[in-house]
Amino acid sequence: MSRKEIQEQRMKDYFIQATKEILKGEGIQALSVRSIAEKAGYSFATLYNYFKDVKELIFLCVKDFQQECQEYVEDKTKDTERGEKKIIATAISYAEYFVQYPSVFEIFFIEKLPNSAENARISELIFSFLEKLCQEEFQYCIDQKSFTAEEVKEIVKELNCLITGVLLLYLNRNYPSDYGDFAKNLKLQVEKTMKK
Amino acid sequence: MSRKEIQEQRMKDYFIQATKEILKGEGIQALSVRSIAEKAGYSFATLYNYFKDVKELIFLCVKDFQQECQEYVEDKTKDTERGEKKIIATAISYAEYFVQYPSVFEIFFIEKLPNSAENARISELIFSFLEKLCQEEFQYCIDQKSFTAEEVKEIVKELNCLITGVLLLYLNRNYPSDYGDFAKNLKLQVEKTMKK
DNA sequence: TCAAAATATGAACAGTGTTCATATTTTGTA
DNA sequence: TACAAAATATGAACACTGTTCATATTTTGA
Numbered sequence: 001m002s003r004k005e006i007q008e009q010r011m012k013d014y015f016i017q018a019t020k021e022i023l024k025g026e027g028i029q030a031l032s033v034r035s036i037a038e039k040a041g042y043s044f045a046t047l048y049n050y051f052k053d054v055k056e057l058i059f060l061c062v063k064d065f066q067q068e069c070q071e072y073v074e075d076k077t078k079d080t081e082r083g084e085k086k087i088i089a090t091a092i093s094y095a096e097y098f099v100q101y102p103s104v105f106e107i108f109f110i111e112k113l114p115n116s117a118e119n120a121r122i123s124e125l126i127f128s129f130l131e132k133l134c135q136e137e138f139q140y141c142i143d144q145k146s147f148t149a150e151e152v153k154e155i156v157k158e159l160n161c162l163i164t165g166v167l168l169l170y171l172n173r174n175y176p177s178d179y180g181d182f183a184k185n186l187k188l189q190v191e192k193t194m195k196k
Numbered sequence: 197m198s199r200k201e202i203q204e205q206r207m208k209d210y211f212i213q214a215t216k217e218i219l220k221g222e223g224i225q226a227l228s229v230r231s232i233a234e235k236a237g238y239s240f241a242t243l244y245n246y247f248k249d250v251k252e253l254i255f256l257c258v259k260d261f262q263q264e265c266q267e268y269v270e271d272k273t274k275d276t277e278r279g280e281k282k283i284i285a286t287a288i289s290y291a292e293y294f295v296q297y298p299s300v301f302e303i304f305f306i307e308k309l310p311n312s313a314e315n316a317r318i319s320e321l322i323f324s325f326l327e328k329l330c331q332e333e334f335q336y337c338i339d340q341k342s343f344t345a346e347e348v349k350e351i352v353k354e355l356n357c358l359i360t361g362v363l364l365l366y367l368n369r370n371y372p373s374d375y376g377d378f379a380k381n382l383k384l385q386v387e388k389t390m391k392k
Numbered sequence: 393t394c395a396a397a398a399t400a401t402g403a404a405c406a407g408t409g410t411t412c413a414t415a416t417t418t419t420g421t422a
Numbered sequence: 423t424a425c426a427a428a429a430t431a432t433g434a435a436c437a438c439t440g441t442t443c444a445t446a447t448t449t450t451g452a
Binding site (some may be wrong): 001109110112113120123124126127154157160161162163164165166168169172174175177185189190192193195196 | 285298304306308309316319320322323350353354356357358359360361362364365368370371381384385388391392
């Protein structure tokens, strides 16, 4: 990276960092071009010298949040025995992360992405993320002959859709209204999906 | 209803009708207090003499859309044989309706509801809607002893979460990117859920 | 017919994202 | 070191958003 590129990336990181902090703290309803710039210590207009619009900035946070989520999941599941149990624990921890940071769920699944080749890649990053988290463990299951590769493909898709829906209904429609019920339901359904 | 109440309801209906038309036509991104009022033939300020805010107006459309969706589903499934097959057809038609009207999906599952007793009722209306659509047929299955009441309770919950997730990923993250793949996946997963 | 009540309305406000001309700073050369 | 040129930061302005409120208009009833 040239001197210039380093400096430019540093500027971008200030804005990205500010965006992440607001999303994890005050939440997405507090996020605006002006609030981001203020937290970064610049004018809102400066932001436009580094990003084409605020959506670009927002979606640049996805990778960082995924990294953080992955670390959360790995820590939560590190003592779980390998195989099916670990996959279940991974899926549940993945969901827990979004309950803890609802605004991250919004960015990942709700915030609109204008159609473009770049955004298609971001989209893919998002919807293949759970698969990525479980990949190693599913491979282990295939090696152990507890699942075929074909079965795994279907299960991953189903887990992904299921958990996304469970989260959306809980976070946006308060269903179930109690967190305990949500967690119980999540566990039950994830286990069921693994059993089929 | 008193004369006054009739007139007031009529005014409300003008705004509700306008809102529904915009949502089904130009979509939610074209929906604003001013666009609704213009379509209704009044000033935007008049709207506030009948609704406390635009959210109240938007969520008053839910019942109408559910009615419409129900008619769509009933028409699509009227020739399907009773029992499990009809439930599957119902769930798929339900999803199809939202693919046809993505803005209705937004209202139902994405648009934020401020916390209140009134909104809790709207929320319940939404997340129990699929159950309502399938209720009669599930009862038939219970009577036929193909499912127990306990099983039905779990299956309904799972169908609900699953379809919500499938729709969210398709409509907001273009996953899968092809409608055919979406429909195939939807069918497969609904059938799987019924089989467990 | 006319006062009183009900209703409709535009101005105004605070917020949003974005653009652009300009002020400021940094850079490289003379 | 001085200065012109390029790079960068910025506030004003614009077109939107939802909402409030004083006021203009219409309807009602005596």
